[in-house]
Amino acid sequence: MRLAVRLAAHAIVCFSIFALESQGQSQTYEGKQLVKAELLADTNAVVPSKPFTVGLLLRMAPGWHTYWKFPGDAGLPSELKWKLPEGWKIGEIQWPIPLKTTDPGDIQTYGYQDEVLLMQEITPPASINDSTVKLAAEANWLVCEKICIPGNASLQLELPRSVTSVPANAEIFARYRRLLPRDWPGAIVATANWKRARSDLRLNVKSPTLANYPNVDFYPLPQGDTVVGHPQLESRSGNEIVFRVPLESVSKDLSSIQGLVVFAQRADGSERAAWQIPTSGIAPVKSTASIPARGIFTFLLFGFLGGVILNLMPCVLPVISLKIFGFIQHAGQSRQKILRSGVAFAGGIFAWFIGLALFLIALKAAGREITWGGFQFTNPYFVLALSVIVLVFALNLFGVFEISLPQSATRGVLGWTGAQGDVGSFFQGVFATVLATPCTAPFLGTALGFAFTQSPVIILSIFFAIAAGMSAPYLLLCAQPAWLRFLPKPGPWMLHVKQFMGFLLLATLLFLLYVLGAQRGLEGAIWASCFLLFVSIACWMKGSFIVATTSVAKRFVVFVLMLVLLIVSGVYFIGGKFHSTKLASANSQLHGDWQAFTPERLQTELEQGHSVFVDFTAAWCLTCKFNEASVLESAAVREAFQRHGIVKLRADWTNGDPVITKLLQQFGRPGVPLYVLYRGKSEKPIIFPELLTKSIILDKLETISRTVASQ
Amino acid sequence: MKTKLILTIIASLVTTALYAFDPPPVGSAAPDFSLTDPKGETHSPSQYKGKYVVLEWFNPECPFVKKHYGSGNMQRLQKEYTSKGVVWLTIDSNAPGSEGNLSADAASKVMTGWKTRQTALLLDPEGKAGRAYGAKNTPNMVVINPEGKIVYEGAIDSKATPNPADIPNSTNYVKVALDESLEGKPVTTSTTKPYGCSVKYK
Numbered sequence: 001m002r003l004a005v006r007l008a009a010h011a012i013v014c015f016s017i018f019a020l021e022s023q024g025q026s027q028t029y030e031g032k033q034l035v036k037a038e039l040l041a042d043t044n045a046v047v048p049s050k051p052f053t054v055g056l057l058l059r060m061a062p063g064w065h066t067y068w069k070f071p072g073d074a075g076l077p078s079e080l081k082w083k084l085p086e087g088w089k090i091g092e093i094q095w096p097i098p099l100k101t102t103d104p105g106d107i108q109t110y111g112y113q114d115e116v117l118l119m120q121e122i123t124p125p126a127s128i129n130d131s132t133v134k135l136a137a138e139a140n141w142l143v144c145e146k147i148c149i150p151g152n153a154s155l156q157l158e159l160p161r162s163v164t165s166v167p168a169n170a171e172i173f174a175r176y177r178r179l180l181p182r183d184w185p186g187a188i189v190a191t192a193n194w195k196r197a198r199s200d201l202r203l204n205v206k207s208p209t210l211a212n213y214p215n216v217d218f219y220p221l222p223q224g225d226t227v228v229g230h231p232q233l234e235s236r237s238g239n240e241i242v243f244r245v246p247l248e249s250v251s252k253d254l255s256s257i258q259g260l261v262v263f264a265q266r267a268d269g270s271e272r273a274a275w276q277i278p279t280s281g282i283a284p285v286k287s288t289a290s291i292p293a294r295g296i297f298t299f300l301l302f303g304f305l306g307g308v309i310l311n312l313m314p315c316v317l318p319v320i321s322l323k324i325f326g327f328i329q330h331a332g333q334s335r336q337k338i339l340r341s342g343v344a345f346a347g348g349i350f351a352w353f354i355g356l357a358l359f360l361i362a363l364k365a366a367g368r369e370i371t372w373g374g375f376q377f378t379n380p381y382f383v384l385a386l387s388v389i390v391l392v393f394a395l396n397l398f399g400v401f402e403i404s405l406p407q408s409a410t411r412g413v414l415g416w417t418g419a420q421g422d423v424g425s426f427f428q429g430v431f432a433t434v435l436a437t438p439c440t441a442p443f444l445g446t447a448l449g450f451a452f453t454q455s456p457v458i459i460l461s462i463f464f465a466i467a468a469g470m471s472a473p474y475l476l477l478c479a480q481p482a483w484l485r486f487l488p489k490p491g492p493w494m495l496h497v498k499q500f501m502g503f504l505l506l507a508t509l510l511f512l513l514y515v516l517g518a519q520r521g522l523e524g525a526i527w528a529s530c531f532l533l534f535v536s537i538a539c540w541m542k543g544s545f546i547v548a549t550t551s552v553a554k555r556f557v558v559f560v561l562m563l564v565l566l567i568v569s570g571v572y573f574i575g576g577k578f579h580s581t582k583l584a585s586a587n588s589q590l591h592g593d594w595q596a597f598t599p600e601r602l603q604t605e606l607e608q609g610h611s612v613f614v615d616f617t618a619a620w621c622l623t624c625k626f627n628e629a630s631v632l633e634s635a636a637v638r639e640a641f642q643r644h645g646i647v648k649l650r651a652d653w654t655n656g657d658p659v660i661t662k663l664l665q666q667f668g669r670p671g672v673p674l675y676v677l678y679r680g681k682s683e684k685p686i687i688f689p690e691l692l693t694k695s696i697i698l699d700k701l702e703t704i705s706r707t708v709a710s711q
Numbered sequence: 712m713k714t715k716l717i718l719t720i721i722a723s724l725v726t727t728a729l730y731a732f733d734p735p736p737v738g739s740a741a742p743d744f745s746l747t748d749p750k751g752e753t754h755s756p757s758q759y760k761g762k763y764v765v766l767e768w769f770n771p772e773c774p775f776v777k778k779h780y781g782s783g784n785m786q787r788l789q790k791e792y793t794s795k796g797v798v799w800l801t802i803d804s805n806a807p808g809s810e811g812n813l814s815a816d817a818a819s820k821v822m823t824g825w826k827t828r829q830t831a832l833l834l835d836p837e838g839k840a841g842r843a844y845g846a847k848n849t850p851n852m853v854v855i856n857p858e859g860k861i862v863y864e865g866a867i868d869s870k871a872t873p874n875p876a877d878i879p880n881s882t883n884y885v886k887v888a889l890d891e892s893l894e895g896k897p898v899t900t901s902t903t904k905p906y907g908c909s910v911k912y913k
Contacts, residue, residue: 073847074909076871104806105838105912107847142774142873147810148908150774150873199736227865227904248734249902 027143027151034061035143037153039135040117042173045162046133049126052165053173054157055117056080056139064145065111068098070221072109075148078118078141085133087125094119096179097262097274100217108230110219111144117176133159181260181274186666188599191659192277194256201245201254203231203277205261206600208239213263218243219274221258225249228257239600278662300465307469312488312497323432324477324484327425342478344422346471348429353467354460361456379656380519383620384528384574387512390505391532392539397502399495400536401543433470511620518619518654520581527577534569538562593638597651599659605647606678611704612647616664616674619654623690624673631692640701646677679704734845734864737901741855742843746802746833749815749822754831759798761857763892765885767867768841768910769801769832770811770849771821774873775907779850780825782875784883785867789828792889799829804841806913811849812836838912848907852885856892863888865903 024038036059043052058066058078067075082090095118098110122135135157142150167173184192190207203218210216218231229246236242247254260274327341395401477483509532517525545558595601597614605612615632617624631637641648653660653672667674667687675688677700686704688696735742741764745755756764767785770776779785789799803818805811813821818832835841844853844864854863863884870881888898 074907076873076906103909103912105804105842105847105910106845107909107912109909144908146911147772148774222904225900225903227902248736249904 025153025155027149027153029149032061034064034149035059035066035141035151037139037141037151037155039137039155039157040169040172041157041159042167042169043159043165044168045165046124046128046159047162047165048124048128050165051121051123053119054122054135055119055169055173055176056137056155057115057117057172058112058139058141059115060113060143061145062114064143065099065101065109065113066116066141066143068110068112068219069093069095070110070219072100072111073107075109075111075144076142076150079139080118080120081138081140082120083136083138084122088135089123091121091123094121094180096176097181097260097272098219100219106230117172119173119176119180128161131161133161135159179272181262181276184275184278188603190275191599191662192261193658196255199247201247201257202234203243203245203256203259204240205243206240206598208600208603209263210236210239210241213265215264215266216241217262217264218245219260219262220245221260223258226254226257231259300461303462303465304469304472307466308472309501310466310470311473312494323428323474324481327478338481339478340422341425342474344425345429345432345478346467346475348426349433349471349474350429350464350467351426352430352433353463353470357460357463360463361459380516380524380578383512383515383519384531384578387509387516387528387532388535390509390512391535394502394505394509395536395539395543397498397505399499399543401539429471429474515620515654520578524578524581527573527581531569531573531578534565534573538565541565593642594648594650597649597660599663601649602678605649606680609680610645610647611680612649612678613641614649614651614674614676614678616651616653616660616672616676618652618672621653621672627673627675627690627692631694631697634694636694637697640698644701644704646701677704735843735861737861737864739861741853741859741861744835744840744843746835746840748831748833749818751815752831754800754833756800756855756859760859763792763797763857763889764855765792765797765799765889766840766844766846766853766855767799767801767829768846768849768851769803770805770908770910771813771825772811773849773908776849778873778875778878779867780827782878784875784878785850786826786828788883788886793828793830795893797889801827801829801832802835802840802846803832804835804838804846805911806838807836809911811908811911836913838910841910841912846905846910848905849910850907851905851910854885854888854892854898862892862898863901864905866905866907869903871904871906 024036026033027035027037038057040055040057041052042055046052056078060066067077069077071077080093084090096112096116098112100108100110102108124133137155137157138152139155140150140152142148184190185207190205190209193204193206195202195204205216216236217233220228220231222228226247227249229248232244232246234242234244245257256277259277261277262272262274264273265271323345324338324342327338327345513525513529516528520528541558541562546555550558594615602612602614615624615628617628651657651660651663653664664672664674667676673690675690675692677686677688679686686700688700741756743755743757745753747753756766771780793799803811803813805813813832813834815834818834821827822832833840840846844851846853848866850867852863852865852867853861856862865884867885868878868881868883870877884900884903887900891898
């Protein structure tokens with residue numbers, strides 16, 4: 001019966017070939033026909049602008065094969081060069097899933113036996129003049145049995161132009177479309193994770209589907225100069241399979257390759273299906289430390305307050321009254337003129353800070369282009385760099401060493417401020433800020449570091465807020481010079497304020513070390529701290545042995561010693577010890593009744609009819625910690641979750657787990673926090689705002705249970 | 712002297728076992744072998760220590776090999792570098808009874824007929840040398856430096872086609888590797904994907 005159907009189908013195919021006047025060509029070798037090549041279309045006519053599919057059908061003599069896009073250890077992919085009229089467009093070849101063959105000597109090749117149809121989508125232009133369209137192509141292939149023979153053919157396909165069309169060659173196109181690899185299914189069905197271990201790539205595929213197929217394989221599609229060895233099945237258990245792909249070319253930063261995960265019911269691969277490995281999901285996401293829309297005001301407020309506090313620093317405070325008195329003298333007591341000078345001065349401050357922000361944005365943009373590895377909290381080296389910055393500035397505030405501007409710069413700056421009037425005031429504003437750098441650097445440096453993870457708009461806003469805060473006293477006092485008497489008098493207290501600020505920075509450092517600990521475990525945090533210790537010693541050396549009067553020779557010696565100290569400790573502690581610490585297990589964040597999130601886990605719970613709440617979080621995400629402590633872990637919310645029988649899963653993104661990254665992207669989020677309630681397999685998941693309140697959660701849970709009850 | 716030989720043999724056995732069929736990585740010691748040429752003389756990489764050695768896997772029936780011999784490209788390379796003191800060993804690892812396997816007589820005929828210029832054409836019907844180097848293609852090229860380390864392995868050039876017309880427009884990786892090595896520079900492209908027919912192993 002089946003044979004009859006197949007014969008009938010074959011007859012239809014042959015008939016339609018004749019009908020379309022397709023001209024096939026044969027490759028013969030020593031009197032034997034090896035390959036028959038012809039072009040087919042899946043339509044009986046060309047309709048302007050309507051895309052259709054063309055296919056190169058290669059029929060090989062028994063035992064002979066042609067090759068896949070990636071031929072494996074030997075062979076060449078078949079090629080098709082189209083000569084299309086003006087305005088026609090042709091898509092990439094859609095390669096059916098190949099068969100893998102292994103020959104003696106462990107020679108693995110990927111190709112097609114008996115027959116293959118290589119399909120391409122073709123788009124005609126909006127207007128076609130001729131009543132018959134001739135599409136020509138040059139085909140090249142290599143066909144091998146024991147020996148290999150290159151073959152080629154000049155093929156042509158003739159189709160009438162029409163306003164409507166009906167499908168043609170339906171059976172063969174349908175058969176080969178079924179053999180095309182499919183896109184990777186959603187993370188809930190299957191996940192693919194790449195890991196690089198020295199010169200090997202490891203692909204970890206998790207999916208419940210795996211259990212249905214006795215034969216699962218990975219067919220690589222290396223791009224460019226990449227040379228890969230044979231993928232090996234490393235382990236397989238239940239829903240999980242691991243492939244090892246040795247890399248033979250020296251490509252240091254390669255973290256994944258393209259390829260197919262191929263499933264077959266039978267070992268000969270006759271019933272096969274494949275998923276294309278997603279490569280885009282593995283790329284690092286751009287900005288990660290997200291600020292919720294409402295949270296931005298908090299940041300702006302802190303920026304403003306920080307700017308105001310800058311005025312209390314020892315090298316800034318004495319300047320304020322001096323400046324204001326200066327304005328008053330120049331203006332000859334005219335209120336308006338004083339205010340104008342004040343505004344110009346503030347303008348100078350703004351110019352400086354916005355300049356800084358733009359510099360930072362430009363640096364970040366440049367960094368993204370040359371991919372420094374992502375400035376983000378999921379990258380432990382970024383966190384480490386930030387720790388060093390914060391520590392160095394804390395030590396500066398404690399007075400371990402001073403940040404000094406070169407003398408020539410100071411002198412130049414003073415010379416420039418000689419200009420009179422509003423322009424003069426503007427530049428005085430700029431230079432007062434520059435001269436205040438030794439005192440403001442610790443804060444600005446830290447702010448710069450954190451701002452690096454943010455979007456340009458947020459960077460600009462934060463620096464704008466700092467500038468506003470810093471210039472506020474000037475504006476206020478210029479408007480009301482009488483208030484000068486409220487200004488605290490400079491004195492030793494300023495030093496105390498400065499040193500106290502140092503402790504704030506140390507507190508920040510503790511937070512960063514906590515993040516490092518969450519990423520690389522206790523050991524990672526300790527090795528990082530060892531390096532920080534040596535950084536401190538280097539700072540102390542600068543403070544103790546380099547003063548204004550130090551000779552050039554001595555300066556040089558001290559700098560070299562500092563450099564040696566930093567490099568040796570950096571190589572030993574960071575390059576060696578810290579680098580070799582393993583990723584801390586994602587479960588470090590689990591406590592209470594929370595369970596680790598995996599896509600399979602979510603799938604299973606949903607299949608069992610449970611509602612699932614997923615908390616996407618990270619150790620370094622302060623908003624997440626705040627939400628967890630104040631809302632999710634509060635007695636009322638815990639009780640409500642329990643009462644509604646909701647399963648609580650926690651997805652820990654501290655190390656930038658790509659599976660979670662992909663899910664976050666599916667929800668259109670650049671990072672954490674994200675709170676999602678899945679109510680069942682078919683229902684759309686509910687997304688909660690980034691800043692949670694108890695009432696948001698409790699109200700939502702109530703409404704859901706009510707709708708469920710009313711159904 | 713004897714211990715050194717024994718050590719070399721043990722080392723090569725271990726290497727062979729470790730890298731059963733995967734090519735030994737660039738920078739590692741070149742596995743040793745001992746094969747005879749059509750005249751019955753034996754050759755091995757270790758006897759040419761102190762010189763650059765090129766290994767070329769060969770199959771006279773393969774269209775990719777014919778591409779480089781038919782155009783005279785391979786002979787030119789062999790002539791140029793053997794005159795500079797480089798040892799060029801062409802190896803036929805195809806099993807008896809399969810396409811491309813050569814008897815001693817047939818090998819001599821191919822050499823005179825094709826006017827080849829290699830140091831020696833070696834017969835490897837057991838596929839020992841081919842497997843030791845993980846050679847899967849013809850042509851498959853390996854360059855060994857005077858210290859006995861592999862400095863290049865992979866394709867002969869950058870255009871993976873059987874068409875001789877592509878030779879002028881392709882980068883010959885073996886030529887580049889040899890030129891760089893002879894000038895004392897490190898090899899920039901040290902691993903490529905070889906292309907060609909598969910070696911027909913026993």
